[in-house]
Amino acid sequence: MNQVLVNDTTLRDGEQAAGVAFNLQEKVAIAKFLDTIGVHELEVGIPAMGEEETRAISAITQLDLQAKLLGWNRAVISDIQASIACGLKRVHIAIPVSGIQIAAKFHGQWRVTLQQLRDSINFALDKGLWVSVGGEDSSRADENFLLDVAQYAQEWGASRFRFCDTVGILDPFSTYTKVKRLVSALVIPVEIHTHNDFGLATANALAGLKAGALSVNTTVNGLGERAGNAALEEVVMALKRIYGVNLGIETPRLLELSRLVAAASGSHVPPWKAIVGENAFAHEAGIHAHGVLQNPTTYEPFAPQEVGWERRLVVGKHSGRHLLSSILQEHGIFLSSQETQSVLDAVRQESVEKKRSLTVQELLDLVQEQQRYSHATIR
Numbered sequence: 001m002n003q004v005l006v007n008d009t010t011l012r013d014g015e016q017a018a019g020v021a022f023n024l025q026e027k028v029a030i031a032k033f034l035d036t037i038g039v040h041e042l043e044v045g046i047p048a049m050g051e052e053e054t055r056a057i058s059a060i061t062q063l064d065l066q067a068k069l070l071g072w073n074r075a076v077i078s079d080i081q082a083s084i085a086c087g088l089k090r091v092h093i094a095i096p097v098s099g100i101q102i103a104a105k106f107h108g109q110w111r112v113t114l115q116q117l118r119d120s121i122n123f124a125l126d127k128g129l130w131v132s133v134g135g136e137d138s139s140r141a142d143e144n145f146l147l148d149v150a151q152y153a154q155e156w157g158a159s160r161f162r163f164c165d166t167v168g169i170l171d172p173f174s175t176y177t178k179v180k181r182l183v184s185a186l187v188i189p190v191e192i193h194t195h196n197d198f199g200l201a202t203a204n205a206l207a208g209l210k211a212g213a214l215s216v217n218t219t220v221n222g223l224g225e226r227a228g229n230a231a232l233e234e235v236v237m238a239l240k241r242i243y244g245v246n247l248g249i250e251t252p253r254l255l256e257l258s259r260l261v262a263a264a265s266g267s268h269v270p271p272w273k274a275i276v277g278e279n280a281f282a283h284e285a286g287i288h289a290h291g292v293l294q295n296p297t298t299y300e301p302f303a304p305q306e307v308g309w310e311r312r313l314v315v316g317k318h319s320g321r322h323l324l325s326s327i328l329q330e331h332g333i334f335l336s337s338q339e340t341q342s343v344l345d346a347v348r349q350e351s352v353e354k355k356r357s358l359t360v361q362e363l364l365d366l367v368q369e370q371q372r373y374s375h376a377t378i379r
């Protein structure tokens with residue numbers, strides 16, 4: 001897996017998330033950031049969408065980024081002309097490959113579908129473009145038909161084939177089997193594109209890579225159609241930490257990138273989101289905090305700084321004496337075991353009332369209050 005390339009599609013599939021609409025400045029800022037941290041390839045948008053989108057894509061193509069830039073196209077010549085007009089040198093041409101999609105979009109006329117693909121590949125190659133082909137809905141396609149389309153794409157001059165689990169219906173085992181078969185049948189590299197409808201996008205992306213795909217589509221924060229795509233930060237960190245594959249991406253900036261995309265997309269990242277959620281390195285529970293105070297690796301898969309976080313130890317409903325004492329001692333407060341327990345009881349009560357963990361100041365206020373009224377406490 002050492003040769004894996006990340007082709008991030010935050011600016012295309014990410015932006016397809018319902019309600020998400022980046023402006024030109026946001027698209028440019030995201031592209032620059034992805035490039036700066038070392039993401040290898042960016043799918044920057046869909047030139048066929050019209051003037052506003054082509055202006056943003058053209059602005060990105062003029063940045064002279066290190067990352068390779070790809071425009072998404074239907075198998076339609078005018079789409080490819082729009083990509084050329086943006087200054088793109090690489091085009092992705094998508095074609096539906098499942099019976100369901102060919103029936104709905106091409107009235108079941110698969111020969112017409114293939115002819116359109118051939119014509120658009122020819123057109124793009126004639127214009128000197130690098131061409132990738134995407135099998136939309138590959139996961140639901142008849143497997144022999146999928147192989148035929150991919151082999152035709154290769155024969156007609158495509159340089160890569162994208163296997164798409166468009167509606168996210170695969171699991172890692174079926175992804176592995178299907179992608180392996182495709183990889184074995186082709187000379188050109190395979191790219192894996194997964195969706196998160198069952199929460200398996202990252203796992204499936206990794207399974208595709210294990211099966212021999214050499215390129216993976218990701219989006220920052222897992223943004224994308226419906227339940228989203230495989231998250232860049234998850235794929236990069238899983239490759240680094242589970243498989244020992246370092247892609248050369250500057251991981252300490254992943255949090256900053258996540259915040260940039262969250263702001264531009266107007267979509268909050270859930271606190272429990274892997275890698276970039278605000279609870280990813282927060283510890284409240286007594287047993288965990290006790291362990292982390294001794295040795296952080298007891299409850300952390302890797303150091304928070306590796307992805308831009310600082311560790312947080314917070315007191316709340318589930319905290320225990322060790323954490324409480326440690327925080328208070330940092331503030332010069334040393335309580336007896338009985339006093340600690342009584343502050344802990346008050347912390348639990350207040351956390352339930354506030355429905356959150358407490359700030360350090362709230363904890364200190366509680367201690368002060370407990371000490372002031374200790375004479376009134378029923379023991």
Ligand SMILES: CC(=O)SCCNC(=O)CCNC(=O)[C@H](O)C(C)(C)COP(=O)(O)OP(=O)(O)OC[C@H]1O[C@@H](n2cnc3c(N)ncnc32)[C@H](O)[C@@H]1OP(=O)(O)O
Binds near residue numbers: 048073075116
């Ligand atoms: C799985 C994916 O994510 S695919 C990418 C999806 N992304 C988007 O749709 C976002 C951007 N899309 C758009 O801006 C518009 O849909 C456009 C500009 C591409 C096309 O807009 P419109 O001309 O208004 O068509 P509309 O979107 O209603 O319908 C899609 C058309 O593309 C055709 N089409 C869909 N996929 C393909 C394909 N891979 N190759 C060729 N034609 C295709 C459909 O059959 C339909 O054709 P028709 O107009 O001849 O019936």
Ligand SMILES: O=C(O)CCC(=O)C(=O)O
Binds near residue numbers: 094095136137162166
């Ligand atoms: O590139 C393609 O072929 C389609 C990509 C896609 O977004 C999908 O199938 O989910």
